[in-house]
Amino acid sequence: MKQKILIVEDEFIVANDLRIMLEKAGYKVCGIAPSVVKALELIATKGPDWILLDIFLQGDKTGIDLAGQLTEMGIPFIYISANTNQGILEAAKATLPYGFLVKPFREKDLMVMLDIARYRHEQDLKYNQHAEPSLHKQIEHIVEKQASISERLKQISAILYPVVPFDFVWITKSNPRATTKDINIVRSSDGKFNTLNNEILLKEVNVSIRDFKAWNNTALIHNGKSIFNGYDFRKLRMENPWVQTLSDHYQLESVLVTEIERAGEQFQFVFFNHLSDLYTKVHTGIINQFKKSLEMILDQVIYGKDIAMEISPQNLSVIEKPIVKRENAEIPKDFNGIIGNSILLHAAFKN
The missing domain is CATH 3.40.50.2300 (Response regulator)
Incomplete structure (x- = not known):
């Protein structure tokens, strides 16, 4: 039949x-x-x-x-x-x-x-399975890896890029507003992805912390719009100095925004691309389809654990790693009044 x-x-x-x-x-x-x-x-x-x-x-x-x-x-x-x-x-x-x-x-x-x-x-x-894993399954596999936050975000970016092309991604908490844990992902000319925290990014784009805080006291306001091409993108640049700074420095011409709610808090994934008029409702659809993947990235990679900052002298970028508690770590006896087990902090008090 x-x-x-x-x-x-x-x-x-x-x-x-x-x-x-x-x-x-x-x-x-x-x-x-x-x-x-x-x-x-x-x-x-x-x-x-x-x-x-x-x-x-x-x-x-x-x-x-x-x-x-x-x-x-x-x-x-x-x-x-x-x-x-x-x-x-x-x-x-x-x-x-x-x-x-x-x-x-x-x-x-x-x-x-x-x-x-x-x-x-x-x-x-x-x-009872497809020949190849879905994009969500691939991201789930990377999320569960015992690797640094930076490394996992790079691998996730490489998988996400073919379906939602981007040259820069800004991940931020929009409500309540907080920029302290912003994540920025840059795609270089050779196709590799690098993660930057705000401190390193501000130095790269030559913006003071004072200006950054003044520009980012509110989230990216989009009034329900998710796609900014052409005129809409130029208008967004005029209304948001931070978007203008990023787009000038990285030659960005279009934006795709999606919001994710987790435990009553709102987060934004803001995708930028060098090309104008690139993003369409197809990209909005694909992002909506994989919102569970974005939720998983927020919960288990970016905001799920306390993180320590480790500076890599090779590239001066910031690599974020989960804090590992060492049972036999030696604590200096003259560390009175300080609670914590940071090896970097201990070293600073020794000098």
């Missing part, structure tokens, strides 16, 4: 051609949806076995947004799109689809893709 397929496509002619091809091959088309909202309604009432999913749809939501929900519901899907932009392809790949068809395509292409996808899905059900 052929399976039921839902077509999620906002171009009626394309959707109707798909329906004719599928029904000719013996599949049952249980509906056509031009938007994510309509697709969810049909999923609830029709119970499709497969979904053919366009990326750009009517409304604010994209196929990338819907893909995350399909994965949670256990419904396999194949993307159909006329957009072969590398960034879009990487974002789509991260959602682990069972295929990707580029418009226009032939009937034979569709049937071959469905046969391959069905076989892969059957094997996945048999072994």
Whole structure:
């Protein structure tokens, strides 16, 4: 018995051609949806076995947004799109689809893709896993590593970059406002990632601590907007001196913002890119899909533990490591009135 397929496509002619091809091959088309909202309604009432999913749809939501929900519901899907932009392809790949068809395509292409996808899905059900780990699983693996905070953030950045391209990331607590634990990640020209705390970053961009505090008494105000390209980015620069300073120093031209709530506190991940007009609602969708990964980064990497600062003389950047308590550590007898076990602090009192 052929399976039921839902077509999620906002171009009626394309959707109707798909329906004719599928029904000719013996599949049952249980509906056509031009938007994510309509697709969810049909999923609830029709119970499709497969979904053919366009990326750009009517409304604010994209196929990338819907893909995350399909994965949670256990419904396999194949993307159909006329957009072969590398960034879009990487974002789509991260959602682990069972295929990707580029418009226009032939009937034979569709049937071959469905046969391959069905076989892969059957094997996945048999072994109860995908051939490759999801982006969330990869990040989860890095988070659990016994490595410095800086090293883990670099590895996470390398995994996240293909789906959400960035040249600078600013991670900060927005409510209640606190910049003391800001994390800044810079992508260098050779493609490597470096982490900087505020002290090192301020020296690099030649800004005083006084100015920084005055500029950052409030979080990045975006009034519900998540994407700042072109005019919106230029306006943001005028309203926020810190954004202006960063964009001038690193030649940044666009911004993508997402907020994460943890235990009643708000945090912001602010992604910057050298290119103008880069970010689209597809990137917003991919970030929304992986908010659990961002929550895990906040909870277990950045703000989950007390951290000590260790200066690396090789690159003068700051590497953050969990504090390790040594049971047999020697405490100077003349350390009266000071509570703590910092080796650096002990050394300072010895000198």
